[in-house]
Amino acid sequence: MVKKSLVALGAMLVLFPTMAFAAEGDGPSAATLDMGLNALWILVAAILVLLMQGGFILLETGSTRMKNAGHVAGKTIFTVGLVSLVYWAVGYGFAFGGDAGESLNKFIGIGNFFFDPTIVAQDGESFPSTIFFVFQLAFAAVSLSIAWGGFAERAKLSVYLIFTLVFGSVIYPIIAHWIWGGGFLAEDGAQDYAGSTVVHLTGAMAALAATILLKPRIGKYNKDGSANEILGHNQVFTSLAVLLLWVGWFGFNAGSAVAVGDGFFGYVAFTTQLGAAGGAVAALLISWLVKGKADIGVTLNGALAGLVAITASCAFVEPWAAVVIGLIAGVLVFFSQMFFEKIKADDPIAAMSVHGAAGIWGTAANGLFATPALVAQVGVGKEGLFYGGGGHQLWVQVESFVICGAFAFVASFIVLWVIKQIIGLRVTEEQEIIGLDLSEHGNYGYPEALKKSGTLNV
Amino acid sequence: MSSLQREKRLLDITGAGSPDSLRRIREEEQNRLGAILSSSPVIELVDDLNELHDSLIGRALQLAEIEMARLGQGAPPVPYAYLLFGSGGRREQTFSSDQDSGLIYDDPQDEAEALTLENYFRTLAQLTVDCLIEIGYPPCEGNVIASNPEWCLSISSWERKLDAWFEEPSWENVRYLLIVADGRLIGGDRELSERWYGRFHRDFLGTPVIARRMMENTLRHKVLVGVFGQLLTERYGELAGSLDIKYGAYIPMVNVFRLLAVHAGIQETSTVGRIRSLETAGILSPDEAKESMDAFGLLLKLRLMAVTKSEDGQWVGTGVLKASDLNREWKLPLKKALKLGRKLQRQVERELRYRFGGR
Numbered sequence: 001m002v003k004k005s006l007v008a009l010g011a012m013l014v015l016f017p018t019m020a021f022a023a024e025g026d027g028p029s030a031a032t033l034d035m036g037l038n039a040l041w042i043l044v045a046a047i048l049v050l051l052m053q054g055g056f057i058l059l060e061t062g063s064t065r066m067k068n069a070g071h072v073a074g075k076t077i078f079t080v081g082l083v084s085l086v087y088w089a090v091g092y093g094f095a096f097g098g099d100a101g102e103s104l105n106k107f108i109g110i111g112n113f114f115f116d117p118t119i120v121a122q123d124g125e126s127f128p129s130t131i132f133f134v135f136q137l138a139f140a141a142v143s144l145s146i147a148w149g150g151f152a153e154r155a156k157l158s159v160y161l162i163f164t165l166v167f168g169s170v171i172y173p174i175i176a177h178w179i180w181g182g183g184f185l186a187e188d189g190a191q192d193y194a195g196s197t198v199v200h201l202t203g204a205m206a207a208l209a210a211t212i213l214l215k216p217r218i219g220k221y222n223k224d225g226s227a228n229e230i231l232g233h234n235q236v237f238t239s240l241a242v243l244l245l246w247v248g249w250f251g252f253n254a255g256s257a258v259a260v261g262d263g264f265f266g267y268v269a270f271t272t273q274l275g276a277a278g279g280a281v282a283a284l285l286i287s288w289l290v291k292g293k294a295d296i297g298v299t300l301n302g303a304l305a306g307l308v309a310i311t312a313s314c315a316f317v318e319p320w321a322a323v324v325i326g327l328i329a330g331v332l333v334f335f336s337q338m339f340f341e342k343i344k345a346d347d348p349i350a351a352m353s354v355h356g357a358a359g360i361w362g363t364a365a366n367g368l369f370a371t372p373a374l375v376a377q378v379g380v381g382k383e384g385l386f387y388g389g390g391g392h393q394l395w396v397q398v399e400s401f402v403i404c405g406a407f408a409f410v411a412s413f414i415v416l417w418v419i420k421q422i423i424g425l426r427v428t429e430e431q432e433i434i435g436l437d438l439s440e441h442g443n444y445g446y447p448e449a450l451k452k453s454g455t456l457n458v
Numbered sequence: 459m460s461s462l463q464r465e466k467r468l469l470d471i472t473g474a475g476s477p478d479s480l481r482r483i484r485e486e487e488q489n490r491l492g493a494i495l496s497s498s499p500v501i502e503l504v505d506d507l508n509e510l511h512d513s514l515i516g517r518a519l520q521l522a523e524i525e526m527a528r529l530g531q532g533a534p535p536v537p538y539a540y541l542l543f544g545s546g547g548r549r550e551q552t553f554s555s556d557q558d559s560g561l562i563y564d565d566p567q568d569e570a571e572a573l574t575l576e577n578y579f580r581t582l583a584q585l586t587v588d589c590l591i592e593i594g595y596p597p598c599e600g601n602v603i604a605s606n607p608e609w610c611l612s613i614s615s616w617e618r619k620l621d622a623w624f625e626e627p628s629w630e631n632v633r634y635l636l637i638v639a640d641g642r643l644i645g646g647d648r649e650l651s652e653r654w655y656g657r658f659h660r661d662f663l664g665t666p667v668i669a670r671r672m673m674e675n676t677l678r679h680k681v682l683v684g685v686f687g688q689l690l691t692e693r694y695g696e697l698a699g700s701l702d703i704k705y706g707a708y709i710p711m712v713n714v715f716r717l718l719a720v721h722a723g724i725q726e727t728s729t730v731g732r733i734r735s736l737e738t739a740g741i742l743s744p745d746e747a748k749e750s751m752d753a754f755g756l757l758l759k760l761r762l763m764a765v766t767k768s769e770d771g772q773w774v775g776t777g778v779l780k781a782s783d784l785n786r787e788w789k790l791p792l793k794k795a796l797k798l799g800r801k802l803q804r805q806v807e808r809e810l811r812y813r814f815g816g817r
Binding site (some may be wrong): 201222224225228229289290291294 | 689
């Protein structure tokens with residue numbers, strides 16, 4: 001206890017030296033300490049979630065070809081920057097602004113545009129709004145990076161720019177508002193603890209819209225309709241990516257407790273680990289059983305699918321259920337990938353399966369496994385089907401992923417369709433063959449490995 | 459095929475004076491056999507087809523000898539044996555098999571004769587291989603062919619070569635041993651080929667670990683049936699949805715019976731013959747032998763079905779069949795055959811692990 005207080009005090013001194021000095025003599029109040037600890041943890045979580053961008057960079061780059069590596073990796077840095085500005089200007093206001101009338105607030109928040117926060121936490125606040133903003137912004141950026149999977153290796157750079165503007169300002173914030181910002185789904189008691197639906201399904205639906213409008217990459221399908229395997233250029237990147245995402249996910253889920261308090265965030269971290277583990281194990285085994293070979297790509301996607309699925313349910317389910325949710329997610333992602341390939345949706349990093357299918361499953365799982373005790377702890381919704389709650393919560397969960405999924409898909413589809421009509425979505429055939437590194441940026445990501453004059457079969 | 463027809467065909471072949479006429483005979487016969495493929499018992503048909511190949515190759519060898527005489531090189535100065543390896547050695551050639559072969563000649567008396575013999579038999583092998591190419595047997599891609607000086611040697615050199623392979627069971631050497639294990643005399647001196655096989659078998663018994671190395675070498679060809687009994691088809695590319703009959707079904711089965719037979723000292727090289735001999739030797743029970751025979755017969759048939767005539771009239775064998783082209787009638791026995799293949803593969807694997815330990 002003494003040690004804890006000292007650590008906390010040290011943290012206070014770093015974070016709020018003036019406050020600490022002002023309170024010199026009688027020491028900080030318990031409320032201030034509590035607030036400070038929350039702040040510290042949420043900021044750490046926000047940094048972890050931001051670090052997940054490193055995971056997306058490696059995941060998307062490793063899963064695609066060398067000739068596009070610089071573009072795929074570098075554009076993520078650009079869009080994270082751009083989405084930060086857009087989310088600061090308007091996105092955050094639509095998601096969490098509190099000035100809308102009661103009926104309008106069901107659908108969209110208003111206020112806090114060009115967010116200008118107080119410099120320190122106000123009395124009665126359990127954390128500073130600055131830190132909450134940074135945390136929420138990191139989520140928006142994750143959702144956006146998920147969507148890029150459906151664009152990979154063929155969309156024009158300008159499309160990334162325009163889509164970021166719309167997605168970061170309107171599409172993502174509206175869904176975030178519905179479930180987390182006091183919108184109508186929040187009123188219904190939709191349980192989405194850290195965003196299986198809000199973050200992952202939304203991103204996946206944007207990816208789906210993009211995949212449909214962009215059409216498959218050159219060479220993905222043969223004339224007779226059979227698929228070719230376009231292997232990514234670096235499986236070590238993709239593996240490291242999964243590890244980065246996995247670690248970052250502790251910020252994503254456990255950070256969503258937005259409190260240190262009674263240590264409930266530890267329980268969330270605990271179920272998160274179980275879900276991820278279940279996904280990784282199940283995916284390797286199912287690919288081995290069905291295809292006769294243990295597929296590394298599927299295993300990696302399985303771990304991510306376990307994480308995506310447990311994201312909604314991490315605070316609502318018992319440990320055994322977390323394992324089951326992860327295991328099912330791992331199996332689901334394998335079959336989902338085959339399904340999307342069959343319907344000719346070319347999704348190089350399996351965003352639709354990992355974030356879409358598993359996101360839906362994770363959201364629905366609450367309707368089955370949510371326990372009364374945990375529901376009381378979190379204070380959202382009711383217990384699930386297997387805990388005497390009947391079909392009520394399951395219905396609410398289905399409603400939330402159907403409505404959010406449909407909205408995200410339709411809105412993204414319209415935006416991309418309009419872009420397609422006006423400037424076009426896709427680079428020319430020659431540019432695609434030569435690689436986006438050269439066509440969009442003028443330099444290869446691996447200049448020594450690829451000749452600039454561009455032999456076409458790179 | 460009646461014995462009368464058979465004799466007539468043999469007469470036609472022995473009477474043919476040029477590769478061209480042999481090629482025509484082959485074409486006609488293959489067309490006839492291709493047409494009755496689906497309606498005839500497969501083991502008889504494969505026998506018939508391989509008898510055709512044997513006669514054609516034997517005649518090609520004779521033509522090469524005649525050509526040698528015409529070139530002023532005379533008759534073969536010492537006895538020699540022309541061996542077939544691979545599918546030819548097993549009497550399991552399809553409509554489009556390539557050449558895997560080797561040549562053994564008797565030992566020279568001195569160094570001067572060594573050079574003469576080397577020259578003579580290298581030329582003879584080259585002429586034979588060229589003649590066979592003209593008849594429509596493409597050369598082996600892996601260069602396991604009599605025209606390759608490494609595979610055209612005196613009997614002593616061959617014995618030294620076999621010894622060296624057994625002494626150093628590297629991946630490549632074990633691959634060679636697996637190839638020569640199917641070696642069969644097609645023309646020339648039987649005594650030489652017996653002596654050659656005797657050495658192979660003596661070395662095999664003297665190097666017990668070779669059995670395990672042979673098994674390890676062949677295990678990468680997995681039987682293409684999943685845990686749920688599902689067929690494991692190609693997932694990507696032009697061949698998506700097709701089943702690799704050759705490497706996913708036929709070859710693993712061949713490997714298992716080769717290993718069992720060689721181990722039991724059975725000199726028979728055809729898989730069907732090996733199964734029969736294994737039954738006689740009591741290594742396979744009558745039930746197992748029957749089951750194996752049915753399964754292997756089916757695979758032989760599917761393998762022949764995977765060879766088709768291309769638009770320009772060439773026989774091409776991809777070794778794969780579209781799974782969707784196989785109806786239930788085929789799929790059920792195929793799955794049964796594959797499961798048997800997997801079971802046998804595991805049995806052999808387990809037995810060898812028991813004898814030599816895991817690694």
